[in-house]
Amino acid sequence: NNIRHLRQFLKGWAKHVNVIYKVEKDKLLHxxxxxxxxxxxxxxxxxxxxxxxxxxxxxxxxxREE
Known part of the structure; x- marks a missing residue:
């Protein structure tokens, strides 16, 4: 049960970090x-x-971080 919650948390965290990278990358390219x-x-x-x-x-x- 705890591993399932951890996996869900990490999945959401990874999506959040990817969105932050994408937004910053778009700003830099612009x-x-x-x-x-x-x-x-x-x-x-x-x-x-x-x-x-x-x-x-x-x-x-x-x-490089991505």
Whole structure:
């Protein structure tokens, strides 16, 4: 009985964590796309380039965690 409850809890927890990863990944991809579009029309300043690098790094970490 306890194992069944633990299994149900872990299943729900895994779904919750997957949703959190998906939402964060979508936000990061959206930000990268915005910066890419900005880079196509104008040059990115140092702050934008740095933020793009940080976002890409975070996305790589997130994909590694998944």
């Amino acid at each position: 930000l990268i796309n915005e910066l890419d579009l900005k880079a196509e029309s104008t040059f990115l300043d140092a702050d934008d380039r740095a933020s793009k690098m940080e976002v890409e790094q975070r996305l790589r970490e997130l994909l």
